[in-house]
Amino acid sequence: MKEASRSSIIEEIIEYGKPVVVASDVYPPPGAVKRIASMLNAKLYTPEKVLTVSFKNELVSEFLRESENAPENSHERDALAAALRAYRHYEKKLRQIERKVEGTGLTAGETLEVKGLVIMGKPVAEAIRSLKELEEVDKISSGPMEGGSEIETSKFSAADEESHGDVEKLRRTIRTQRSTIRHQRLTIEKLKREGRSLKERIRKLEKEKSKLESKLERLQYEYSRDLLLNRELSHKLKVIEKLQRKYTRERERRESLERDLDALLQIKDMESSENTSPVKIIDSFTREGIRSACSRWKIKRGDVLLLRSSEGGGSQTARILRDLKPCAIITEDRMSHQALEVFEEAEVPVISRESLDIQIHDDFGSVKTQDLNREIKKWKHRLNEKRKKREEEELLRVITEYRAQRRRNH
Template sequence: MYKNTGSEGIKESNLIFKTQKSSRTTKGIIVGYDPGLTVGIAILNLNGELISLDSFKEIRRSEIISHIIGYGNTVLVATDVYPAPKTVRKIATILNSKIWSPYKNMSVESKIEIVDSFTAMGNSLNVPQNAHERDSLAAAVKTYKDHLNKFRQIEKRAEQLSMTQAMIDEVKIRVINGKSISNSLREVSQENIDNGYIGNLNHKTRGSSKSCHDKDVLKLSTKDPETPKVELSPEELTISRLKNKLSSQKRYINELREKNQELEAEVKFQKTEVSKFQSKMDKLRNEYSRKILEKREFASKISMIKRLQNKYSQERSMRLELEKQLDPNFGLETIGEDAVELKIITSFTREGIRESSLLMKISKGDVVLLENSEGGGSNTAAILCEIGVKAVITRDKISDPAENVFINCMIPVIPEDSIGIERVAQGSYVESEDLDGQIKKWMEKTRKQQTTEDKNKLISLVDEYRAQRRRELDS
């Protein structure tokens, strides 16, 4: 069901339509259409006369079509926006008519001006009662004005051919559908002659088809165009126009108030929605922050677990290494049978030698390793000579007096970095072959030095003896 906000016009127009359906030719109409929940429909005939102005709420499309075709053959469907809405295009397709829309959306001010100008030219019984009727009427009137020049040309030439109003409507329809004025006049005249509708018309008949557009005005009527119209004086027209304009302005103010109330309600609703979305955003933000904290905490715990695992692996490796070192037999399998154990002297002093001798049981023929030769001299070297060690391996350079003592005792002094020492468990070992090679090298080097020194001493003695003999001879 739908609500008709202007039902009187519809009832009267339906009576007209019933009469028209029995006529030979259906009159052409221009339909102004304002779509939406409430539909506005304005219908003009091709003489620019308003024959219906209504608005309907929650109306079905079939009811819209039924309402429109009751007034005639739709030639143009007019809209006040560009491009034409989808609903308007569908209505035009069903009515098999063209769509006429402005090159840009019509402003509210321009629509009010068009409607006020139109209603000021006749009675004000059919003044638009709401924005939907106003917009549809403005679209229909604007479309009619866009075609007015062609319509005037048609009427002027049709008057010369003594055409009836129905024939003039048919010519206008054909011109709107794309045919030329000349062809349309010729075709309509010929069709009516063939059908016997045109005979010898007298001057009176021709005079009765006078154009309704002698003045540049648009007629307003809710009845058949042939019904006599009331002539108004200029003052009455001015008063009527001003009253219509005042009424229109009041309606516009009421519309603005209603629109303002709607906008305030919309603002309130949007604020509520914004508040809801804000609450939702806060909740999501808190949830997001909580998840981030959980992820960070999780990542921190994973990192801690990895550190603990690495530390555990390191300590486990260290423990295994210590266990191996504590094992007295650890590493011995890697030492050859001819390996020589080194007796370690931590400090090259009398006390250090005594402690190491007790701990390591240093005896004749042992090879000792001096970890620190600092403080050692000829006396400490003489102790090792008395023990009768086989060789001395030094980690750093020993003093010259100590080295001279070892040379005199023919005890090889071998730098640690020149011989391979293997530390196994709690002991240090060298391969006997490697040790013998270093000892042999030291012996050869020392003998050469001693030979050179002996030779130099001999030469020095000979030179000294010769010098003494010369002094004796000279005296």
């Protein structure tokens, strides 16, 4: 039956009677099982959890002790196990129904109908009452036909027995049709209840849908409003951050200018002092370093300069510094030979810091005027000695060349 269509499955089931329960061995039940139960208007039973293979084998083995119809494969075994599990579930209720119908005069077939009604949800007493009411109707409708049955039976000839059998067959058909009508009425009542329940559920869902739509509209409005506010806030935050950066730069610039002004005032005081000379600092011996120091310290003729680093400074850079006409240049490291020649030619003293005790005040320095003058004097003396030596060497060279020339002429 695994490959059979749903309609052929239902036709096969109906040939054995009207099913009351459709059982499954798995939870949740497959969709096909749900649809078959719905089409048959039967109760769907599913276990609380999937039945294990060992449990299904135990159920089937216990049943086969009293039956010779053994399942031929695992699918038949699973189907039988599901049916047995469903029967066990309803067994206690079915026993109670059997006890309650004792003495009511209901036939075995009618008792089965009561069981079916109870499984479908009808109370036991109501199910028995409805069956008894239908039984009374059957008696009334069949009374005239059965009233003289014994008298007439004795008069039946062999030729009339066939007609009597047709009447009995017709009566069974009528009872079957009435039973079917009862089931259909119950089905109609059930469907009406389900219809009312579904209508109520639809009404509630539509009400909930309306609420959700209103909530969605409100959320969309709030989202749009918040999005607009967030964009505006983001723009304002960017403006604030930009202003903060500008403010920070301006504050740092103001603080730097205040420090420079304070330093310039101190330098001004030192320039008017006879004991201390201000020292203006140049961080690097480059065009940019000299330009930056000139802008900051307003370097002028006669200033004392301190070179933090002489690296990279050649004759061209030295000429820029020479044109400022400083009083002296103090170096912290060794200056290039080309730069020294430019300063010596212009008679700008270049003094090593090791020769002086320079005090650093934040961004500028100071030195004792007396010590500075002493080192300048020493530098000039060395320069004069160097020039004299150079002149003597030049004079000796000229004399030597003159004598050599006279010897060649003689």
